[in-house]
Amino acid sequence: MSERPPPRAAPVTVLLTSDGRITGWSEGAARLFGRGPGEAVGAPVTDLFGEPPGGPTAEQLVAAFGHAAEGRPWSGVLPPAGDGPAADGGLSVSCEPMTVQDGGVAVALTVTPPWAGRLELLSEAGRRIGSSLELHLTAREAVAVTVPRFADAGAVYVLERLLADDDRPTAEVDGSVVVRRLSIVFADDDPRGWAREFPVNEVIVYPPTTPYARCLATGRMVEFGGDAVQDTLAHRTGRLIDGLLDHVSLLAVPLVARGRALGFAVFSRKRGRPPFAAADAALAAELAARTATCIDNACLYRREHRTATALKASLVPAAVTAPPGLEIAHRYLPAGSGVGGDWYDVVPLPDGQIAVVVGDSVGHGVTAAAAMGQLRVAAHTLAGCGFPPAVVLERLDAIAQDLHAAQFATCLCLVCDPATRYCEVACAGHPPPLLTLPDGTVRRFAVPQGLPLGVSDRAHPAEYEQVPAAIPPGATLALYTDGLVESRRRNVDEGIARLASALVASQAGTLEETADGVLNLLSDQCGNDDIALLLIRAARPS
The missing domain is CATH 3.60.40.10 (PPM-type phosphatase domain)
Structure with missing residues (x-):
């Protein structure tokens, strides 16, 4: 029996004039944005979207549509306006020129609803994460599937005591946590030198006031912003790294399997991209649950292998x-x-x-x-x-x-x-x-x-x-x-x-x-x- 392809949600296409007014409106657009053709046709397309922090303004967006009519396509992620069906996350938007019947040129605006990417991402994560019982590979698969589609950066941290087969409590006496970075992935446009600043296998102590320690202590996801990043970096390195503070929206997600905390995953988004919304947090929790199970399996295999090696040496x-x-x-x-x-x-x-x-x-x-x-x-x-x-x-x-x-x-x-x-x-x-x-x-x-x-x-x-x-x-x-x-x-x-x-x-x-x-x-x-x-x-x- 052949493997079924991952579920996909069809994009919605909206036709625009070069100055950004809606001329074509489909049933799919009506469902996505929660408004009928009579309300939409003739309205400015900027009524459909909000302005992302650090992203294009309404005027810049209209100018981008005009450039698209001239043969310069544009794409990006925009937040929806209002509280319609698409209000739970960013919309993937692309615009390209389109020739109409009278020989003129219009703009075809293709909008992919947020849940489409989530379904595809979860399906791909189910196929890729845990493809082996090698611990570092499992951790890398968990973040590689999310960058850049879900986040601009991702990392997986596991409690050091688990890797040392130690049965001490999760936190130190003062509430700090000791973790090892098993994987980290940045989007392609980030400086390559960051890999040296955040090496795999680095052991880090996070004080109890950091979002990471709070995430493990409470077993709950913690959302935080640039200020917490700055404080964390200052604690770890004593200095800041150029460009890293552009990551303004972050999620620390606990990795819990079989009722036991294993560590946490971190996802971040930069300026110009919508911050993590409630639907994004739900998706992050799903990804973390899948990742935690696979990492726990890898840890169990690692422990069994070490036991077998020790027994073999004794024989x-x-x-x-x-x-x-x-x-x-x-x-x-x-x-x-x-x-x-x-x-x-x-x-x-x-x-x-x-x-x-x-x-x-x-x-x-x-x-x-x-x-x-x-x-x-x-x-x-x-x-x-x-x-x-x-x-x-x-x-x-x-x-x-x-x-x-x-x-x-x-x-x-x-x-x-x-x-x-x-x-x-x-x-x-x-x-x-x-x-x-x-x-x-x-x-x-x-x-x-x-x-x-x-x-x-x-x-x-x-x-x-x-x-x-x-x-x-x-x-x-x-x-x-x-x-x-x-x-x-x-x-x-x-x-x-x-x-x-x-x-x-x-x-x-x-x-x-x-x-x-x-x-x-x-x-x-x-x-x-x-x-x-x-x-x-x-x-x-x-």
Whole structure:
């Protein structure tokens, strides 16, 4: 089904003589201005409009119509006269020459009613604002759609504490507010240097007496003029900026979503344009409501992303130091959520040995990551205390039973002496490591299989067998999680066979190159699960 175009209101055309008297009057003009043809025809067109502050006078307007008859069109925004149907906002007016039947020249005055632009603006705002969950882009979309159609300048400010994930109150103790400017847009005719004076991401403190602080404190829109602008600028910069005081009509509109104040938007109009009227304020409130919802969504996404990043950092060691005699390379690829339940760790032991632990919980996402974060810390502590691999798994199993009911996990624990390459291994339902020998053959590292962590109960605790093994000189041991070898298209055995082939094909380079090569070769095999890969290579005798 195709997208419907935004609603449009047809402009009204009025015919004039070159001296500004009405000669043609349509039904649309009668509805817009609230007067019939008998009252309108022959009257001066200036009776239809008021004089905007700083804009053309009635005499200047008539002169503009005369210039239009000579081939010099004119356009602008004029306030309507009186309290007719169009009295709730400025009218977009344009005049151009028009040839009439007797060969003479008249002026065609095209008037667009105020609500036409509002409907189009709201429709466009609905399509453009919130096109992504990127916070700054959302803020820029909110003001870019309004300038210059609705305002000559617009900006969005968000409370700094929201960006810092702080739960302090909206206002400081003295009633001041601390906000960050996320976007600002000026009309094209404003000085380009203003972008330097009002940079994006600037953090500003507004005292409680400013319209901005009052807007947030009351949750209501505040309309103000040039004097307040001057006072605000003097507070912020200690000086005035040429031309900025031409912005004489301003609105500070609170951004409120889900009952929470997020910040505010500011819109301004310059001299020569009608000041904001009641209908404009209603439109600004609609735009602010849409903007607030999208900014709140972007803030929530930003917070979730930061949480995911922090969890991801806690799942894998910040650095892995290989002892003399061994090389170690490691990779971690989370699933689409950004965090997962896979983890690995390399723990140096006091006697020069190392303990290597690889784990994988059921599922992925924040819940799995939180559970595995606890297991990783526990495994690091237990291994660091010198417990043998079987005992580490037994105690991890007891800990897993106290976690979320669905958080079963597989785990493999290995203790290796770098000098002799002698290992002790225990396994809790984890895929078997693969050993790639220097001659290119690959075999499974023999490990005993035990129950996954958390499957047993306290009445019948799991017991894990521990067996000896060795890494031959120049061989590479690969420890991994099932996300690397299992997908909907292949079972685990097929995946392990492909991993073995990838290890052989990639072993000629450095260990880091081998790790990258394996992931590249198996990229089509990886499904929607987290992946952990840890390679240990024993040095050849010198």
